[in-house]
């Protein structure tokens with residue numbers, strides 16, 4: 001129920017002059033300018049000209065008051081021509097509409113006696129007042145809304161006379177007023193129900209008859225009371241059940257004239273006083289309401305109490321001020337207009353009178369349920385809309401995220417892949433070049449070895465000694481050329497290794513980034529794939545290198561087979577020849593037997609460790625005379641490592657021996673650094689660290705092939721006696737030692753000089769190289785070699801059949817035996833040994849262990865050689881021992897000195913014939929030499945063997 005503040009509608013109706021007034025020729029003090037404006041007491045009228053003695057006077061009559069000429073505005077101003085119907089149409093029809101809308105409405109007529117209040121309100125039969133017209137309209141509205149609403153109409157007709165409330169419809173005593181929540185209620189008031197306007201007229205007639213009227217001077221039928229006609233309407237909406245209770249009050253006030261004007265006395269005066277009292281109270285209320293005061297003195301009179309709602313309550317109020325235009329009622333008219341003007345300022349608050357309490361519970365429940373359903377529906381709709389909105393937001397967000405993620409994945413993943421590809425391309429390229437270069441290096445090394453072997457054979461096997469030097473020089477030139485090429489390969493390998501390492505560092509850094517990346521899982525898989533590619537590429541490179549090695553070795557094997565075949569024929573012929581002429585000595589016979597056994601691969605000269613026979617067998621089968629040139633060593637490419645590309649020492653490259661020794665160190669380094677290579681190469685230590693961190697992602701495949709490994713060990717330079725160390729698995733020497741199971745026949749020098757096979761001799765000041773040490777097998781115990789070897793004798797003293805290491809190197813020879821003619825004198829032998837820088841320092845020894853395993857013990861080894869204990873044995877002692885043994889033997893063998901610097905790997909695959917050395921006939925021996933045609937040849941052989949005069 002909203003309230004609407006509005007002012008009281010104030011209308012002024014000017015009645016016509018009545019007959020009495022016309023008789024008195026009053027002045028018209030009201031001039032209606034328009035429907036809302038009038039002028040009270042206008043200024044000049046022609047009819048108001050003052051004449052004195054028939055002459056129009058320009059001066060006013062001082063006996064008359066000054067005209068007010070008040071221009072007044074009201075809501076409506078009706079002149080004397082207006083009818084009740086006009087008043088109804090303008091003022092009441094809207095009010096009826098408001099009543100039908102549920103608003104309380106009030107209309108009261110105010111004015112002096114005889115001003116036309118009752119005429120306006122009730123009218124007459126010919127001119128019904130606004131009450132009838134209003135009720136007529138009200139019933140018309142009710143009839144129009146009868147289909148939707150049910151109306152109950154009750155009327156009351158009261159009068160307030162001398163402050164008494166009287167029911168005009170019934171003759172009863174005065175009624176009391178009381179106030180409740182609905183306002184002022186007249187106790188005991190019985191409403192009369194009417195159903196049409198006609199019934200209203202009857203009731204009004206009844207009421208008017210009961211109304212207190214007394215004739216006054218101004219009105220013969222002057223109403224001396226305040227008549228209050230109220231229509232109580234109860235409306236019920238047939239559809240909603242909503243009920244409204246409204247009240248329409250139509251009040252015909254008693255005349256507000258001055259008491260003097262009524263000229264009443266006695267009761268009439270008292271009556272007039274009460275009327276004025278109530279009207280005064282009404283005037284006060286109007287003034288205070290107009291001033292906006294909160295306290296309104298409604299209780300000053302019963303009239304104001306009854307009009308409380310109409311004046312300042314919930315009501316739309318219309319005040320119709322009735323005035324007479326006659327100057328006879330000048331003051332009353334002026335007062336009425338002043339009241340009207342004040343009332344115009346009153347503002348009332350109106351609101352629809354919907355009475356909830358009157359609503360049936362069923363309707364309320366229904367409405368509550370409806371509202372609850374609607375509320376639930378709206379809530380559900382709201383929730384649905386909110387959910388939809390959230391879904392849209394989420395979908396949009398997800399879409400954005402997905403799009404962003406997809407874009408992120410695509411962009412970032414491509415970036416990662418590009419980085420990884422770039423690094424692995426560098427790795428692959430560096431790896432490829434490194435392995436190819438290493439393959440070339442090894443193949444060149446192999447070629448160089450072949451050249452050396454050919455050179456060694458050339459030194460032995462020649463038809464024309466005059467051309468030997470030239471042939472050897474050519475071979476040396478080839479070896480030097482190979483050495484230079486290898487050196488170039490080494491340099492190039494170093495360059496690619498640097499690039500490889502740089503790429504690996506980048507890869508490791510990238511792996512760390514990958515670990516911290518959100519895409520670690522995907523990137524690890526990608527890295528694993530790339531790793532596999534690298535391993536596959538490496539395997540291909542190794543396979544290609546292996547194929548080349550096989551091809552090369554195959555060709556070499558064919559050549560060796562041819563040589564062996566031819567040499568075997570020659571040896572067989574010589575053997576038969578010597579036996580035929582009874583010149584076959586025991587030494588030659590024994591060598592023949594060995595040769596046959598070697599050929600039959602029966603208990604060759606290579607001995608096996610008990611705990612590593614397989615490795616030894618493999619070593620025997622695969623190894624050439626030099627460990628660094630074994631098939632396995634050459635065939636296997638080392639991993640990328642710094643050590644793998646140590647540049648060879650080119651010093652003395654003219655001498656293949658020096659070069660090969662350097663190369664061997666390289667190979668040893670390669671082998672030695674293989675574990676560390678795992679840390680540098682694809683499966684580097686950093687890579688292993690990543691393997692540990694990343695599980696099997698970066699797991700390096702096991703290195704299947706195993707290269708022939710030689711571990712360089714520190715060798716005490718002062719201790720030149722080659723010792724055989726017991727193999728221990730804990731040391732890297734194990735593989736080497738496993739292959740070095742050849743009985744050692746060593747010639748040691750205390751000062752470090754070692755008699756070299758083929759006459760080569762190391763400088764005493766130069767410590768034995770690592771390669772030397774490795775070849776020696778690091779024996780820890782040695783025994784003196786029995787001179788002459790057990791049973792080794794020559795039937796023919798001149799027989800100087802010699803199995804010698806012909807390669808001129810100490811590193812790859814299994815045997816390096818020097819057989820001296822048995823008939824050599826001691827002086828001569830001493831001289832020979834002295835020239836071989838072995839005088840006084842030569843000790844013949846054989847490893848005890850090997851001796852035990854030796855298929856053919858060469859002689860007694862009464863005591864083990866202690867370090868340094870035998871190092872001072874002189875050549876004389878050797879010769880004496882030789883002589884002593886010579887005296888015991890019946891054979892013609894004069895002397896046998898076997899010096900062996902047997903290396904680690906016992907040759908086996910290569911034809912033994914290749915090791916058939918020149919038969920050296922020492923100068924001054926004075927004996928025949930079946931192999932050497934002249935002394936020059938012998939001397940040349942001795943020179944080549946390093947034995948200088």
Ligand SMILES: Nc1ncnc2c1ncn2[C@@H]1O[C@H](COP(=O)(O)OP(=O)(O)OP(=O)(O)O)[C@@H](O)[C@H]1O
Pocket residue numbers: 014015016018111112113114115116117118119120216219221222223224253254255322
């Ligand atoms: N507008 C009018 N047109 C014609 N006649 C009118 C008009 N107003 C009043 N009269 C006549 O004037 C006389 C007095 O009017 P009315 O009874 O209505 O005055 P009143 O204000 O009610 O006086 P009281 O207060 O004494 O009752 C009546 O005879 C009435 O017919």
